[in-house]
Amino acid sequence: MAERGNAAERGGTAASVEAALRAAVRGEVDFGSGARAVYATDSSNYRQVPIGVVFPRDEADVVSALRTCAEHDVPVIGRGGGTSLAGQGCNEAVVVDFSRHMTAILDLDPQARTARVQPGVVLDDLRRAAEEHGLTFGPDPATHAWCTLGGMIGNNSCGTHALFAGKTVDNVERLRVVAYGGAQYEFGSYDEEQYASLVRAGAPEAGPLGSLRELGRRYAGLVADRFPDLPRRVSGFNLDQILPGRPLHAARLLVGTESTCVLVTEASVRLIPSPAHRRLVVLGYPSVFEAADAVPAVLGTAGERLIGLEGFDLALVRQMRAHRLNTEQLRLLPDLDAALERGSGGWLLAEFGAHSAAEADARTTRFVSGLPACVSVLRLDDPARQREAWAIRESGLGATALRESGGHNMEGWEDAAVPPDKLGTYLRAITTLWREYGYEGAWYGHFGQGCVHTRNNFDLHTPAGLSAYRRYVERAADLVVSLGGSLSGEHGDGQSRGELLERMYGPELVDAFRQVKAVFDPRGRMNPGKVVDPYPLDANLRFGPDYRSSALLPGFFPFADDEGSLQQAAERCVGVGRCRRDDAGVMCPSYRVTRDERHSTRGRAKLLVELFQGEVTPQSWRNEDVREALDLCLACKGCAVDCPTHVDMATYKAEFLAQYYRGHARPREMYALGLIPWLARVATRMPRLANAALSAPGISVLLRRAAGVTTRRPAPRFAETALRRHSCIRGAAGPSPDAATVVLWPDTFTDAYRPGLALAWKAVLEAAGETVAVPTSWACCGRPLYDTGMLDLARRALRRLLDVLEVYIARGTPVVVPEPSCLATFRDELPKLLGDDPRADRLARLARSPAEHLLATGAHTRLARAAGARRVAVHPHCHARAVHAAEADRRLLDALGYDAIMLDAGCCGLAGSFGFSAKHEPVSRAIGRRQWLPKLQSDGDDRTLVIDGFSCATQYAHLAPQGSPAPTTLPELLLGEPGTPRAG
Incomplete structure (x- = not known):
């Protein structure tokens, strides 16, 4: 009963503070169950359901929010990218999320080499702006494309180039902050005269600065004795910034305090020259221990010329292979085959930089010439190949998150740092501890600064496993301290390491941290239980003993890689946050427009986990909550490729909607758009009447509004003659199944709308010497059905598809599918939904894109080569990327003498039926206009644009400015007839 009363009291407090916040701030306030579920976790082992979420628009909103929360005595936590790995990014508090609105670069001064930014600025956005002046912000964690400056300041982030640029703390000059209750301060660095001037002026900063000066004097001796002298000391508060005898740097003291003291609303940061010319040397060693042992010598040989020195072991390589992450790049590792054969290996990536190519070459040559003969070496001067090598290192978190044998690896001891000359000792000792406790893991990280990451197969589900985990981390902490190291070398303390700080610093300095917090937060309401007076490291666990395995079992997809569990499939998301990236890749198109965490792949996965x-x-x-989050999922399948743990939200959405609507009617637009293959089948028998009905001003509007279909787009026109009805297909006797060397599949989109595309491919295939069969019996893979969860009907459609193609399946005849979304269905949904039919797996293996087929058979050698190096830019369909078919288009063009590039413009936003839904059309249009269309126009400038996907071509036709050059299709390009394929 008492617990119920407490819950009711908390509910009443939440309701009152929500109402007060809505009245006080201009930004959004969300206390709904969906938002609370999404923000209950960060990237760590911990889970704490927040009270609600505030999205401030400016500093005034932050002041109002903290004042209002103080009036209601509720705790507060700040949040940026939500990728914290130590639990500091979640709490039972009001979350203030800066990443939606406070994202401006307020000023960039190239002469002073400074920038003034809001806390929600993404690091790479700042770096791109600075690079225009030959400058950069030095610290660059692996999440650089989506982490925020506010989060970096909170965690004191580092990254690869901290070796020459320092940690975040070394690059912060001033901070504007707000304390609990709404007090505002601007802190920087102060000598005695500057401090005295503030006191005389009665500045609000004078009071906190006076308290900090006193704490600095009181604890100076202990700081000198107990603060380890190493470049990656991130654990604890930066008391070294307030010691007597030097300027008191209050801004840098607050870096790394993880919103336990204040919230940052503006930061002035230092920029450094960015080396324009870089060289990378990959060094191979028999084991990771020998690679670690070599670090002091490498540092000594290279001196200050090195700008990065990273490392990893063979276990990481194996996990990359197991999870299909950047496997093509592994060819760059020296002696990889030998390492795989002996079962051990380690590599270092040594990066050099200079402002001239000659100097970069000279530095690298001197370094390589001084290496021992026993070291395997690969030098990379080409920036593209350097990026490939760095992709191996950046695969670390994603590759190690899931075990090779299934299940999760956990953080919990992934972030310690030791002096570089003791790195080999540390790795050997921890590996010995692994054997003792039955743990395993991979090593990767910042070897040049002695900070190495790993994730382990900790058992956090059982009391016995938790007890063993606690003993392990306590012994690991004692080991690090004995080596003069830091419990955290990059990710911060949060809850994972807060409890262990006394082992590193002793109780007196930990009490000093407590007193620093009290200067700014005397009531202890800023991110309570993290770093200072922390929760136990084995409490508030996301996957602890109380975690439930749900009885809500899926019924359609097998989830074979996840033990048949949609819950376990959703748990693949470990919160890396790559779905929040918007500069490259596809995922997640709706998040890129809404900036709502619920519309990211990560947010949707978290909601599914919370459902269970x-x-x-x-x-x-x-x-x-889950239905609303999935409503804006385009089912583009971008996450299946871009997510480092291969979260497949399109499949999860289809399964959820099938269960959600079981026994219930669907919205009318789901029927109108999901059943389009059957509607098109009827329409192709009377295309003129169908086109007239869909284009007539009055009738068309009424029909579409009644069906929930947008009236803002013209309806696609049915071809005058569908492919299956075309005279050259139906009128002539096609090759017998025995004679056919390839089947050209007439998918619904090609058959009904673009038969000219199929006829062009038929001509290309025949020119390459193929004997082409085109089935005339109607069947459809049911591509639109998955987006609406009509999986019963999809199964029936797929069985008919197998029946129509059975004669070719039995003979092993390749099946070429012109429409990329349908090819993805053949390869992905078909074998999953019909796993009981052996024909399904065989057809999935036979299905190819046209380019894949031409390359696989060598038939492309019989095609005419390009006249000159014709410049071409190919936009790949999202589903082609998802089933790894897109790259074949570029390889085919390369082989035929074209100068071809593959564009990285993201999802077009139409996504089949998504953009034709009246309620989704504005989001679809915004996705296309915000990034996709501008990138097509800029990155594909002066090149012939190739678009084969039906959705992509339709979106381009709808959004491209009048007078824009029309894209062509790949078969027309090969036939020398560029232009939109003609129907009929």
């Missing part, structure tokens, strides 16, 4: 727990959001297939 049933605490914050109902444990029911009729869960509205």
Whole structure:
């Protein structure tokens, strides 16, 4: 009863503070169950359901929010990218998320080499702006494309180039901050006269500065004795910034305090010259221990010329292979085959930089010439190949998150740093501890500064496993301290390491941290239980003993890689946050427009996981929070490729919607758009009447509004003659199944709307010497059905597809599918939904894109080569990327003498039926206009644009400015007839 009363009291407090915040701030306030579920976790082992979330628009909103929270005595936590690995990014508090609105670069001064930014600025956005002046912000964690400056300041982030640029603390000059209750301060660095001037002026900063000066004097001796002298000391508060005898740097003291003291609203940061010319040397060693042992010599040989020195072991390589992450790049590793054969290996990536190519070459040559003969060496001067090598290192977190044998690896001891000359000793000792406790892991990280990451197969589910985990981390902490190291070398303390700080610093200095917090937060309401007076390291666990395995079992997809569990499939998301990136790749197009965490792949996965727990959001297939989050999922399958843990949200969405609507009617637009293959089948029998009905001003509007279909787009026109009805297909006797060397599949989009595309491919294939069969019996893979969860009908459609193609499947005849989304269905949904039919797997293996087929058979050698190096830019369909078919288009063009590039413009936003839904059309249009279309126009400038996907071509036709050059299709390009394929 007492617990119920406490819950009711908390609910009443939440309701009152929500109302007060809505009245006080201009930004959004969200206390709904969906938002609370999404923000209950960061990238760590921890889970704490927040009270609600505030998205401030400016500093005034932050002041109002903190004042309002103080009036209601509720705690507060700040958040940026939400990728914290030590639990500092989640709490039972009001979350203030800066990443939606406070994202401006306020000023960039290339002469002073400084920038003034809001806390929600993404690091790479700042770096791109600085690079225009030959400058950069030095610290660059692996999440650089989506982490925020505010989060970096909170965690004191580092990254690869901290070797020459220092940690975040070394690059912060001034901070504007707000304390609990709404007090505002601007802190920088102060000598005695500057401090005295503030006191005389009665500045608000004078009071906190006076307290900090006193703490600095009181603890100076202990800081000198107990602060380890190493470049990667991130644990604890920066008391070294307030010691007597030097300027008191209050801004840098606050770096790394993880929003336990204040919230940052503006930062002035230092920029450094960015080396324009870089060289990379990959060094191979028999083991990771020998690679670590070599670090002091490498540092001594290279001196200050090195700008990065990273490392990793063979275990990481194996995990990359197991999870299909950047496997093509592994060819760059010296002696990889030998390492795989002996079962051990380690590599270092040594990067050099200079402002002239000659100097970069000279530095690198001197370094390589001084290496021992026993070291395997690969030098990379080409920037593209350097990026490939760095991709191996950046695969670390994603590759190690999931075990090779299934299940999760956990953080919990992934971030210690030791003096570089003791790195080999540390790795050997920890590996010995692994054997003792039955743990395993991979090593990767910042070898040049003695900071190495790993994730391990900790058992956090059982009391015995938790007890062993606690003993392990306590012994590991004692080991690090004995070596003069830091418990955290990059990720911060949060809850993972807060409890262990006394082992590193002793109780007196930990009490000093407590007093620093009290200067700014005397009531202890800023991110309570993290760093100072922390929760136990084995409490608030996301996957602890209380975690439930749900009885809500999926019924359609097998989830074979996840033990048949949608819950376990959703748990693949470890919160890396790459789905929040918007400069490259596809995922997640709706998040890129809405900036709502629920519309990221990560947010949707978290909501699914919370559904199965049933605490914050109902444990029911009729869960509205999950349905609303999935509503803006385009099912583009970008996450299946771009997510480092291969979260496949398109599949999860289809399964959820199938369960959600089981026994219930769907919205009318789902029927109108999901059943388009059957509607098109009818329409192709009377295309003129169908086109007239869909284009007539009055009738068309009424029909579409009644069906929930947008009236803002013209309806695609049915071809006058569908492919299956075309005279050259139906009128002539095609080759017998025995004679056919390839089947050209007439998918619905090609058959009904673009038969000219199929006819062009038929001509290309025949010119390459193929005997082409085109089935005339109607069948469809049911591509639109998956987006609406009509999986019963999809299964029936797929069985008919197998029946139509059975004669070719039995003979092993390749099946070429012109439409990329349908090819993805052949390869992905078909074998999953019909796993009981052996024909499904065989057809999935036979299905190819046209380019894949031509390359696989060598038939492309019989095609005419390009006249001159014709410049071409190919936009790949999202689904082609998802099933690894897109790259074949570029390889085919390369082989035929074209100068071809593959564009990285993201999802077009139409996504089949998504952009034709009236309620989704504005989002679809925004996705296309915000990034996709501008990138097509800029990156493909002066090149012939090739677009084969039906959705992509349609979106381009709808959004491209009048007078824009029309894209061509790949078969027309090969036939020398560029232009939109003609129907009929």
